[in-house]
């Protein structure tokens with residue numbers, strides 16, 4: 314099985330040595346100690362593990378490390394810039410859009426991917442954009458509100 318020796322995560326290259334067939338989620342969490350992306354279903358069904366790959370939302374539990382070698386990976390830890398939270402992170406706090414918080418990193422990363430494509434999404438577009446990201450605490454209305462607030466704050470222009 315081929316090995317992956319480097320991954321570009323949150324703006325820099327990380328040296329490692331992992332099986333190319335290993336999930337990106339386990340590499341992020343166990344090799345790079347980036348534990349923001351969460352393990353929920355492990356089957357691509359809940360969105361808790363969502364990260365960005367070249368700006369596109371990807372379910373890292375079903376993505377092999379070998380498939381993203383050489384690509385630009387962004388996790389929730391990479392959203393803040395110079396000590397300032399991303400507008401989506403600010404908006405989730407401002408609207409209290411989390412309860413247990415388990416789904417939150419995935420929701421925010423899915424929101425970041427959405428705002429890249431649609432900087433000013435309608436409510437229907439937000440619902441469609443986050444469709445498939447599951448919140449077992451049922452905070453969906455506040456999550457939609459948070460994405461709207463982040464859009465107003467220019468979240469689509471922020472680095473992701």
Ligand code: FES
Nearest residue numbers: 353354355360374
């Ligand atoms: S843990 Fe990846 S989609 Fe559920």
Ligand code: FES
Nearest residue numbers: 412416448449450
């Ligand atoms: S806040 Fe608990 S799963 Fe969403």
